[in-house]
Amino acid sequence: MKRSVLFLITFLGILFSQSVDMAVLNFSVNSSSSDMNFLSVGISDIIVSTLGEKPNIRLVEREKLNRVVEELSLSGSGLVSDKQQVKIGELTGAEFVITGSITFIQASFMINSKVLEVKTGRIISTQSVKGNDKEKIFDSVDLLSQKIYTDINTASNNYGTGPQLEVAFVIDTTGSMGDEINVVKSKIISMIDEILQGTPKPLVRFAVVDYKDRGDAYVTKIYDFKSDVNLIKQDINSLTATGGGDFPESVIEALHKAMFELSWSKKNEKIGKLCFLIGDAEPQNYRDNFSEKDIINEALKNSLSISSISCSGNSSKGIKHFQDISNKTNGTFSFLTYVQNVIDQSGKEYVVVTEGDAEVVLDEVKDKDGKSFKGGRAGDVFIEERAKKKADRARNEDKPKEQALEDKKEFLATAPSVDADEAKRVKASSVNKGEKSNNLDKIMSEQIKVVAEKQGIKYEEKKTDSVKADDKKKTDKMREEFKKIIKTNTNKKDSDSIKVEVKPKNVKPEVKTGTGSGR
Incomplete structure (x- = not known):
């Protein structure tokens, strides 16, 4: 369960923004040489290209931006005051x-x-x-x-005025949940x-x-509802995987x-x-005042559903309990999908994928556009598709009662596994490549x-991997062109700065003849 919680963290960052309009001005260049002045435009172009790949970012066109800068009689070097930036934002429609x-x-930069932010004038x-x-x-x-993108999403999230979600x-x-917790921490922003x-x-x-068990340092910790992303990150980052001992x-x-002490917007x-x-x-079978029936009734009364995600190692009894709670509150049960890249003795890369007690070995996966992916990318594509299929079940008001069984059947039926003999050979003789990953963040974001x-x-449909690949080629081409200019200018500067005086060998000093100046 260690990786699941890290996924949660990244997932929280994905949830909320409508498109944000931004303008990227040229950067100022402070250098003793004019050879690097092209970076004024180069850096802003790369930022535009990188942010333009984000589905919730809209960028002001360069032509429109240049026209506004010219109309305001501003410098194109990036030296613009805060008031001038606000004016540029107002004239271009940019929010940031x-x-x-x-x-x-010297050699460092x-x-x-x-x-x-244009509407408030604040940094x-x-x-x-x-x-x-x-x-x-x-x-x-x-x-x-990436740092800029995170900061903009943090700022824009705090001003949401549309429909509300909790x-x-x-x-x-x-202790057994360490991997999943680390995943949540690492994935919360995305x-x-x-x-x-x-x-x-x-x-x-x-x-x-956050829950553990009786006898641990604490049984539960409550972090009540917040909309400030930075505070949410702090809560998630405070989670640690410790304690446990017995299985329940x-x-x-x-x-x-969660039902009775969190500040849900009831009714x-x-x-x-x-x-x-x-x-x-x-669950532990304690004799106490915490009633499962009360939990279910409270959830239904407040029109909220409980979706359960079963991580690796859960018992059949635990799986059934998770499934029953989801069924009775109109939620969705899901097994977490785990992916481990492996390499066999010939050097060929495979992907071992696990859900519950079902396991398959893949060597190739096709996306919805029919593009093939092998090796590690095959696993990434497959677990993303699995998350989407689980979300499709969440959309279905008439969910099967045996969701765990349906999850397993669908997994085995849809996974493009190699044949049984090859799978057995791979699992017996391969070595792991990298760490095991899972799709907790994708399951949660899709179901939210x-x-x-x-x-x-x-929500707009995400770009497919093939479209992303085309965009990346364009960005990489631009990047390589800039690198060539930097390398050329650097080499030229080094060449110009090295001047060596070479004296002829075996040449006697010249003896001047004729009348001297005398004294």
Whole structure:
């Protein structure tokens, strides 16, 4: 269960934004040589290209931006005041304006960026990256672009005014869940980002109930609903996988507190509500006041469903319990899909995929466009498709009662597995390549979208891998062209700076003749 919780973190970042309009101005260049002045446009072009790949980002066209800058009689070098940036944003329709600079100090460089929100005039992001190799400048620009993107999504999320969503995560944080918790931490931002790509932009609140078992440092911890992404990240990052011991955990107590102690917007059907139960162990059978019946009644009364995600190692009793809770609250049961890349003795790469107690070996997967993927990419494509199929079941009001059985049947029927003999050979003789991954973030983001769609929120279909590949080729071509210019200018500068005086060998000093000046 360790990787599941890390997926949760990334997932929260995907959830909410409608498209954001941005303008990227030229960056100022601070260098003793004019050879690097082309980076003024080069850096902004790479940022535009990188951010343009994000489905919730719209960028002001370069021609329109240049026209506005010219009309305002501004410098194209990137030296623009905050007031001028606000004016540029108002004239171009941009919500955010990005400016920045690159400074060279001998062989080193530093790139600084600033993002201004047009409607408030406040600076919502300042970021910096640095390096020592000029040929790797654009790798640093990529990192800078991602930082900018995260900051913009954080700022834009806090202003959601569209339909409302409330999502709670009830997470087993005992020792066996370490991998899943780490996944949630690493994926929370990308998850929130994906959900934020809805139109109109929703206002989303997240809560977490962290549970262990009696005898541990604590049984439950409650992090009540918040819409501020930074605070949500803090809550998720505080989770640690410790404790446990015996197999069952305090699942019922955790769900009871999620239903009765979190500040849900009760008796309001206009707000989409969803609770995820994420764990790898069955509930303890304690004699206490925490009633499963009360949990189910409270969920139904408040029009919220509980979708359960069973992680590796869960018992058949635990799986049935998770499934029953989801069935009785109109939720969806899902097995987490795990992927491990392996290499056989010949050096060929395969993917071992596991759901529950079912396991298959893949060597090739095709996406919906018919494009083939092998090796590690095959696993990535497959688990994303699995998450979408589980979301399709969530859309179905008449779900089968034996969702776990249906999940397993569908998995075995749809996985393009190699034949049984080859699969046996691969599992017996291959070595692992990299760490095991899973699709917890994808399952959650897709199922939150299902709830969001019922509130009138729409999501554009993601670019397929083949379209992404074409976009990447264009960006890579631009990047290589800039690298060549940098390399040429660097070599030229080095050549010009090295002047060696060569004296002829074995030549006697010249003896002048004629009348001297005398004294």
